[in-house]
Amino acid sequence: xxxxxxxxxxxxxxxxxxxxxxxxxxxxxxxxxxxxxxxxxxxxxxxxxxxxxxxxxxxxxxxxxxxxxxxxxxxxxxxxxxxxxxxxxxxxxxxxxxxxxxxxxxxxxxxxxxxxxxxxxxxxxxxxxxxxxxxxxxxxxxxxxxxxxxxxxxxxxxxxxxxxxxxxxxxxxxxxxxxxxxxxxxxxxxxxxxxxxxxxxxxxxxxxxxxxxxxxxxxxxxxxxx
Amino acid sequence: xxxxxxxxxxxxxxxxxxxxxxxxxxxxxxxxxxxxxxxxxxxxxxxxxxxxxxxxxxxxxxxxxxxxxxxxxxxxxxxxxxxxxxxxxxxxxxxxxxxxxxxxxxxxxxxxxxxxxxxxxxxxxxxxxxxxxxxxxxxxxxxxxxxxxxxxxxxxxxxxxxxxxxxxxxxxxxxxxxxxxxxxxxxxxxxxxxxxxxxxxxxxxxxxxxxxxxxxxxxxxxxxxxxxxxxxxxxxxxxxxxxxxxxxxxxxxxxxxxxxxxxxxxxxxxxxxxxxxxxxxxxxxxxxxxxxxxxxxxxxxxxxxxxxxxxxxxxxxxxxxxxxxxxxxxxxxxxxxxxxxxxxxxxxxxxxxxxxxxxxxxxxxxxxxxxxxxxxxx
Ligand SMILES: Nc1ncnc2c1ncn2[C@@H]1O[C@H](COP(=O)(O)OP(=O)(O)OP(=O)(O)O)[C@@H](O)[C@H]1O
Ligand SMILES: [Mg+2]
Numbered sequence: 001x002x003x004x005x006x007x008x009x010x011x012x013x014x015x016x017x018x019x020x021x022x023x024x025x026x027x028x029x030x031x032x033x034x035x036x037x038x039x040x041x042x043x044x045x046x047x048x049x050x051x052x053x054x055x056x057x058x059x060x061x062x063x064x065x066x067x068x069x070x071x072x073x074x075x076x077x078x079x080x081x082x083x084x085x086x087x088x089x090x091x092x093x094x095x096x097x098x099x100x101x102x103x104x105x106x107x108x109x110x111x112x113x114x115x116x117x118x119x120x121x122x123x124x125x126x127x128x129x130x131x132x133x134x135x136x137x138x139x140x141x142x143x144x145x146x147x148x149x150x151x152x153x154x155x156x157x158x159x160x161x162x163x164x165x166x167x168x169x170x171x172x173x174x175x176x177x178x179x180x181x182x183x184x185x186x187x188x189x190x191x192x193x194x195x196x197x198x199x200x201x202x203x204x205x206x207x208x209x210x211x212x213x214x215x216x217x218x219x220x221x222x223x224x225x226x
Numbered sequence: 227x228x229x230x231x232x233x234x235x236x237x238x239x240x241x242x243x244x245x246x247x248x249x250x251x252x253x254x255x256x257x258x259x260x261x262x263x264x265x266x267x268x269x270x271x272x273x274x275x276x277x278x279x280x281x282x283x284x285x286x287x288x289x290x291x292x293x294x295x296x297x298x299x300x301x302x303x304x305x306x307x308x309x310x311x312x313x314x315x316x317x318x319x320x321x322x323x324x325x326x327x328x329x330x331x332x333x334x335x336x337x338x339x340x341x342x343x344x345x346x347x348x349x350x351x352x353x354x355x356x357x358x359x360x361x362x363x364x365x366x367x368x369x370x371x372x373x374x375x376x377x378x379x380x381x382x383x384x385x386x387x388x389x390x391x392x393x394x395x396x397x398x399x400x401x402x403x404x405x406x407x408x409x410x411x412x413x414x415x416x417x418x419x420x421x422x423x424x425x426x427x428x429x430x431x432x433x434x435x436x437x438x439x440x441x442x443x444x445x446x447x448x449x450x451x452x453x454x455x456x457x458x459x460x461x462x463x464x465x466x467x468x469x470x471x472x473x474x475x476x477x478x479x480x481x482x483x484x485x486x487x488x489x490x491x492x493x494x495x496x497x498x499x500x501x502x503x504x505x506x507x508x509x510x511x512x513x514x515x516x517x518x519x520x521x522x523x524x525x526x527x528x529x530x531x532x533x534x535x536x537x538x539x540x541x542x543x544x545x546x547x548x549x550x551x552x553x554x555x556x557x558x559x560x561x562x563x564x565x566x567x568x569x570x571x572x573x574x575x576x577x578x579x580x581x582x583x584x585x586x587x588x589x590x591x592x593x594x595x596x597x598x599x600x601x602x603x604x
Contacts, residue, residue, distance in 0.1 A: 043602060047598045047602075050516070052515075052516060052596065052597040052598040053596070053598045072521075073520065076515065076518060076519075076520050076521075077518075079515075079516065079517075079518050079597070080517070080518025080519075081518075085516050085517065091509065091513045091516075092513075093510055093513065093514070094243075094244075094510070095239045095240050095243035095244055096236065096239055100235065100236070100239065103232055104232065104236060104514070104517070105517045105518065107229060107232045107233070107236075108514070108517060108518040108519045108520075108523060109518055111228065111229065112228055112229060112231075112232045133243070149517065150517075153518075
């Protein structure tokens with residue numbers, strides 16, 4: 001079964017054609033990597049799949065729901081219920097502690113549960129730093145808080161836009177370990193990355209160029225060529 | 227319940243962990259609220275202040291005899307006085323008029339209580355001094371001119387008692403009265419002294435009363451006296467009671483205007499500050515939306531922050547507002563202001579209302595922020 005189907009999806013910003021006639025299906029439990037040069041439309045695609053932007057053209061079906069027909073409220077609901085977002089810049093609410101940042105994701109979703117949030121932080125190795133403010137955490141630690149937050153509501157689809165872009169090797173390894181764990185437990189993962197190393201962990205890799213899918217390959221092949 | 231706790235915690239953290247930014251908004255609200263509650267205190271206190279001020283223009287209520295007789299008994303007057311609120315009563319002066327002579331010149335003589343006259347007619351200009359002993363009298367400036375009597379000299383009061391027995395008494399003229407009115411051709415004697423001369427007492431022709439109160443309150447007092455004390459007929463001194471009401475109205479609308487302007491200024495100031503805050507927090511708002519917050523949740527959070535700011539600023543302002551009012555009152559009215567408890571909740575409510583109102587346009591803007599700003603890293 002497919003969790004995501006893009007048919008003839010285009011996105012234009014004024015005169016900029018960020019995405020052109022994209023066809024893509026992602027199966028349940030698949031790990032997909034999106035690669036490509038800067039400006040090729042990777043983030044644009046994540047925004048559309050993540051229900052943060054509407055495609056100018058084409059159809060996007062996420063978990064059986066056609067996104068282009070949904071009102072903003074409906075998009076918010078899908079974002080909340082089905083998607084876990086991880087960003088390149090470790091976006092955290094600056095005045096809330098690590099724990100509070102995870103708790104608000106529960107709060108917007110349904111019911112806050114501090115124990116569960118603490119458990120999520122422990123699972124990314126941050127049990128001891130739960131009461132720290134983002135400014136008191138390292139970049140890698142902040143990214144792991146973001147991951148804990150993305151996972152807290154058990155999303156069907158995890159979207160990560162360059163999750164390791166600002167991390168050193170050790171932290172990159174930690175994050176990849178977490179993604180592997182999630183993948184192992186059946187989550188669908190879409191990762192945008194510039195690093196072939198990160199891309200090689202995926203089941204399938206697509207390469208975008210000028211808003212089009214230029215190539216499709218597998219993580220294993222990518223690894224060999226790298 | 228748990229959700230509300232998380233909400234409250236989030237608002238509290240947002241306000242306390244971003245202190246420097248919030249302090250600016252808080253200052254604006256507190257200063258506005260200070261002016262507001264100060265003005266309100268004065269607004270509420272103006273009638274009292276002005277009432278006192280206006281009492282220096284003389285009596286605003288007089289009692290005249292009800293029937294044709296032209297006289298009323300002091301018993302009735304005292305009964306009537308019971309209907310006047312003691313804490314607002316400035317003075318009650320009975321007048322008894324007799325036709326007597328001074329140094330053989332015929333003159334109208336009024337028996338009064340000097341201690342009370344000083345209160346009901348504070349505008350009298352006295353050359354010399356007010357009488358202090360029973361053998362001291364005061365004369366109008368016209369009479370002084372006719373007779374050539376000067377303050378501190380002797381004058382002979384003569385006439386006939388009620389039993390038509392002639393009498394003549396030497397008195398000391400302690401002062402000469404100038405008012406610009408009829409008082410200038412009258413001789414004033416302490417009432418009890420006049421009663422002793424005439425051999426009859428307990429009756430007066432006119433009573434002047436100075437009492438604090440709005441025109442409506444005065445009308446109520448007059449109504450009660452008229453209804454309950456048949457011997458006397460109360461009359462309002464319209465000129466004074468009326469102009470008091472006019473000036474009061476004008477002053478109040480002035481204060482009202484200033485308050486409205488101040489409210490407008492806080493509105494703009496808070497709205498600008500909140501606008502900056504919203505711009506600074508675009509990412510945070512986008513982030514919250516990206517992780518599933520509805521626009522309504524964002525709106526709720528910003529309004530709650532605004533309300534909390536308004537409450538804190540309003541509270542600070544309500545307290546300092548009293549001192550502000552005190553400062554104004556002492557400088558303008560030369561007296562301290564009465565603390566009105568109503569001013570505190572009123573200033574608080576106004577501060578919260580204005581702050582929330584000022585937050586609405588920025589909040590609308592916040593609700594419109596797209597979650598996509600987060601991934602683009604704008
Ligand atoms: N809001 C926008 N308005 C106008 N143009 C935009 C907007 N967002 C993206 N673009 C344009 O769309 C194209 C694709 O941008 P996108 O952010 O998807 O690239 P990307 O592949 O994520 O690049 P990078 O690797 O640098 O993050 C670019 O040419 C960009 O300038
Ligand atoms: Mg990008």
